[in-house]
Amino acid sequence: MSLRHALLAILTVEPMTGYDLVKYFDGTVAFVWSAPHSQIYPELRRMEADGLVEATVVPRGQRAQKRVYEITETGVEELRRWVGELHLLEPERDPARLQAVYFEWSTYALIRRQLQEHLNHYTAYRDRWQRFLGDIDARQVALLQRRLKRASPAQQPAIAAFKRFAFEGEVARAEAEIRWAAAGLELLDHLESSGVQLVGESPLTSWLASR
């Protein structure tokens, strides 16, 4: 139940609406944990029922209202419990890698397209994170600024350092994926120039006949 804890963590900065939380998820948080609004609103209601947050209904203009959520003492306790909890790592389930295991069923052109897309995606991803690391160092991240303002001076270095550390992990992961895709493109060139056939290039009937 990490969505719940991501929400709790953001709410330690200040009380906010579900809509605000949706925005943070669509912005920076989505790089480590993404969630659509259809998941966030019901979860906030459940968290309220469980006493982790408290909602205050606030008027908005003439007729409309909004629900501002504030983390409770129970909520902070739950966040502390979760963040100290030992999470066993989850089973791998990576469609891109699974597809790569069986690339021989595809064609050179389609594998190139796939690996190029992989490379582009992780390059954009890495660049975006790297800019974000700069923003952390310059204290230009809105949530972080407000978080630091409420913390005692002796705690401030840790707060920024762990955010940096986590996002450095994402950058490293992206770089590993970039190198992997580039190596794959080289492998393709090598195989193709060596005249190696792919199963996916030959007609289906030839494989069926070989059974």
Add this chain to the structure above:
Amino acid sequence: MSLRHALLAILTVEPMTGYDLVKYFDGTVAFVWSAPHSQIYPELRRMEADGLVEATVVPRGQRAQKRVYEITETGVEELRRWVGELHLLEPERDPARLQAVYFEWSTYALIRRQLQEHLNHYTAYRDRWQRFLGDIDARQVALLQRRLKRASPAQQPAIAAFKRFAFEGEVARAEAEIRWAAAGLELLDHLESSGVQLVGESPLTSWLASR
């Protein structure tokens, strides 16, 4: 629906029972795609209903029976379609990284335990894959051997090369995680010796008072 395609890919080697497929998933396949038997058996039934596989009921001993699944022509077509399909990369959702973003809520001891566990897990993971890469090169992998036997000589190099390539990606990912966790442990030493406090070390009341 990658489970379905992982099953199809394994069934291109030879017809087998659900139990055999479960074993392959618990063995090597689980490193790129894991699935429990409670997911595999119903999926095979659905694939049968969709015409991707055909089951033959075979007697086993005196009274018992087993269902041997064979991939159909439609199944091979579907595998070829899927492996050539462009998969957009999925949203990130990484509990370990999310936890790291909020490590300040924990304690030095608990973070060390978490990062050490991360390091141990990925070290074991990398070692296991690295041995497996050796097995691929030596053609000592049962499924791969049988797969190669059915392929034409011009196709054999690609089949082994792509498996190697995919698992090299897993090794690279594991190594990036090992370096990340090691850097985290160093960061902790540095913060702690600099006298930096964590929010999680101080009593809950002090944080509540600061609001």
Add this chain to the structure above:
DNA sequence: GTAGTCATGTAAGAGGTTACATGATTAG
């Protein structure tokens, strides 16, 4: 007025986890 933003939901369905459940076969 109208477009963009603020704001909050519901619901069907896919995919995955965990637990419960059963029974035959084979090797020692």
Add this chain to the structure above:
DNA sequence: CTAATCATGTAACCTCTTACATGACTAC
């Protein structure tokens, strides 16, 4: 005979995706 292995399911529950749905507020 007994333990390990072979073999196959069901079911409740959780999480996440995708689509449908609505309406007020604000700046131009």
